[in-house]
Each structure stands twice: as structure tokens, then as C-alpha cells.
Amino acid sequence: MATSAGLVSVTTGSPVVSGTLTSFMAAEGDQLVLRGLTAVIDRAVSSSQILLKQPWSGPSISGVADWDISLTGPYWQSTVVTNKRLNDLIARFEAGPIKWDAAGAPADRAQYNDQGVGFVYLSLGDPWTLYTKIKNTGGESDWSAGQEIRGSPAESTVEAQAARDDARLAAGAAGGSAGAAQTAASQAAGHAGTALSGASTATNQATLAAQQAAAAAAAAAAAAEAAQLARLVGALSYDMGNLSQPATGSAFDFGSGL
Structure with a gap:
């Protein structure tokens, strides 16, 4: 099961992923898939913010809809x-x-x-x-x-x-x-x-x-x-x-x- 409604933004070197009109549902070990890149999630802080295990190593991305969360954690x-x-x-x-x-x-x-x-x-x-x-x-x-x-x-x-x-x-x-x-x-x-x-x-x-x-x-x-x-x-x-x-x-x- 995955959740992918709304727009997502993230800055290079930051572990914080922000959402606009999102309803993030994730737990430790789940995966964020954004523009073909994958990052391991630490937790969902709120319905509009996710904290990654490691700082985002990809390019800065703002307001994109092609993202997904894979609920694969333990x-x-x-x-x-x-x-x-x-x-x-x-x-x-x-x-x-x-x-x-x-x-x-x-x-x-x-x-x-x-x-x-x-x-x-x-x-x-x-x-x-x-x-x-x-x-x-x-x-x-x-x-x-x-x-x-x-x-x-x-x-x-x-x-x-x-x-x-x-x-x-x-x-x-x-x-x-x-x-x-x-x-x-x-x-x-x-x-x-x-x-x-x-x-x-x-x-x-x-x-x-x-x-x-x-x-x-x-x-x-x-x-x-x-x-x-x-x-x-x-x-x-x-x-x-x-x-x-x-x-x-x-x-x-x-x-x-x-």
C-alpha cells in the first residue's frame, strides 16, 4: 500500500521532506520514492512532513507530484x-x-x-x-x-x-x-x-x-x-x-x- 496524493518538496542535504495537500502515512523503514530516487524514512512527523534516515542526497526538488511511499518497513x-x-x-x-x-x-x-x-x-x-x-x-x-x-x-x-x-x-x-x-x-x-x-x-x-x-x-x-x-x-x-x-x-x- 502506498500514499501519493499532493505535492512534495525536499532540499539537498536536508532530511526533511515537506508536503502540500498531502496526508503522509509512514513508519520507520518505509521508503520514499521521488523522481526515481529512493530514501529510507525515519518517521512521519505529520501529515505534511516526513523525516528521512539520512539527509537527501539528490537534487533539490520543489512541488512535484511524481512521488510515492512504499510501506515496506517492519x-x-x-x-x-x-x-x-x-x-x-x-x-x-x-x-x-x-x-x-x-x-x-x-x-x-x-x-x-x-x-x-x-x-x-x-x-x-x-x-x-x-x-x-x-x-x-x-x-x-x-x-x-x-x-x-x-x-x-x-x-x-x-x-x-x-x-x-x-x-x-x-x-x-x-x-x-x-x-x-x-x-x-x-x-x-x-x-x-x-x-x-x-x-x-x-x-x-x-x-x-x-x-x-x-x-x-x-x-x-x-x-x-x-x-x-x-x-x-x-x-x-x-x-x-x-x-x-x-x-x-x-x-x-x-x-x-x-
Whole structure:
């Protein structure tokens, strides 16, 4: 995703890039592409000013429209890292002695009423509970009474801590995107109300604001999901070697041996 509405100016030897009718959205590590030259961005100071990592080494440029910002920095990759680490943690659980076919919120269990006998659903309520299909009539009565999974709070693993940290970064990225979108929307409204001569600029600003708002909403949704998974997967650290399949009707106990 890139943002390129408005005019940009920069002076040789200066790290400051100024914009006119712009709505800069950038983070550390992103790239400014201007007249075929590329510079690494340190941060967006405001919607009309960017600070480069190094002073601009190209010629002085004033009021040009052929520019772009490539959002390639690590700031925008936090949700990718979060999902990878959470998937690794979930894979560890799935490799343990407890097996399930599907997992989700307690209310989501009904989606699997049509599954065959022996299907196992892990309800991620409080506490986590395993349910098994003991018959196949397609109703709620098909499920077993449920076996709770108990756990004792322990020191979080490095992976769990990293997952939670990445979830927070993802939420921060979503918040930053949402803030930029709100700023752009406000500027668009201001331009629209200034004069008819600014109608074209206001239209561009409003379009950009809508794009940024959509990106912010997607990032926020991903961050919320990542945060929830990080909490569920990273909240407890279990010694999987001490687990065994319990007798029917008893409870799984993760706490023994910790």
C-alpha cells in the first residue's frame, strides 16, 4: 500500500521532506520514492512532513507530484510475525497427547453438530473443555458432558511472551493506521469546505482517507484476533510431558509436576 496524493518538496542535504495537500502515512523503514530516487524514512512527523534516515542526497526538488511511499518497513509486518508465532505455539499443543478436531468459542460448538461419532471439540471458554460426539443425530444432545482442562499458572515461555508482545505491536499498528485515516478524513473535509477550487484536492484526500480507514479496520481486526489467540495460547505454560489421556468423565490436569 502506498500514499501519493499532493505535492512534495525536499532540499539537498536536508532530511526533511515537506508536503502540500498531502496526508503522509509512514513508519520507520518505509521508503520514499521521488523522481526515481529512493530514501529510507525515519518517521512521519505529520501529515505534511516526513523525516528521512539520512539527509537527501539528490537534487533539490520543489512541488512535484511524481512521488510515492512504499510501506515496506517492519512496522507493517507485525501481524505476519504474530500469526507465525501463534501458529507455532498451536502446533505444539496439537502435537501433545490431547487431540481435538476443532476449537473455538463455546457457542461455536453447534456448528459441528453434524459431525460423526468421535469428533472432538475444544471449547475455549473458562475453563477450556473438551467435548466428544457420542452419537450422530445432529443435535446438542450428541455431545458428551465435557472434560475440563485445568492448568496451573506458570512462568510464560519465551514464545508466549513474544506472541503477546507481537499482538500488542499489531494493535499499535492498527491504532496508528486508524489515526492517520482520521487525520486524512478531517483534512479532506476541510478542503471540501474551503472553496470550490479545492474540490479536486478534497476528492483525492477523501479517497485516500477511505483507503486508509479500510486498511486500519483490517489491521485492527487482525490485531484483535492475534491478541485473543496470544492470550489463550500464551497465558499458561504447560509441561506437556506430564500429560496423559484421562479416564472418561475425569478432567485433564496440566498443573501436575509444575
